Amino acid sequence: QVQVVESGGGLVQTGESLRLSCAASKVLFSFVAMGWYRQSPGKPRELVVEITSGGNTVYADSVKGRFTVSSDNAKNTMYLQMNSLKPEDTAVYYCHARDDLWDYWGQGTSVTVSS
Numbered sequence: 001q002v003q004v005v006e007s008g009g010g011l012v013q014t015g016e017s018l019r020l021s022c023a024a025s026k027v028l029f030s031f032v033a034m035g036w037y038r039q040s041p042g043k044p045r046e047l048v049v050e051i052t053s054g055g056n057t058v059y060a061d062s063v064k065g066r067f068t069v070s071s072d073n074a075k076n077t078m079y080l081q082m083n084s085l086k087p088e089d090t091a092v093y094y095c096h097a098r099d100d101l102w103d104y105w106g107q108g109t110s111v112t113v114s115s
Contacts, residue, residue: 005095018082022097022106024076027076028077029073036048036080037096039091040092048063050096051071066084090113093108
């Protein structure tokens with residue numbers, strides 16, 4: 001059973017940074033796409049960033065220039081470096097991965113940015 005598990009959330013102040021991790025139970029190159037989504041209370045889940053196996057990376061306009069996705073294939077882990085955090089970044093962040101068969105979601109990690 002394929003799993004993706006997030007970690008790294010927490011409470012920070014405006015302007016600070018956090019790095020989220022998403023550990024996958026299989027090698028990253030077996031996925032056709034991976035990414036991060038987030039959901040704030042009362043709002044639908046939204047895309048933060050997605051990277052495809054073809055190398056395309058798409059960021060939400062709201063995080064461009066502040067968030068960076070990366071990966072460590074040796075650790076089967078994807079990261080989301082979040083800099084210059086704002087209160088509006090407060091949300092539960094979910095790791096997403098898709099292979100030829102299924103979509104996989106983590107349980108989410110909470111990020112709270114205080115003003």
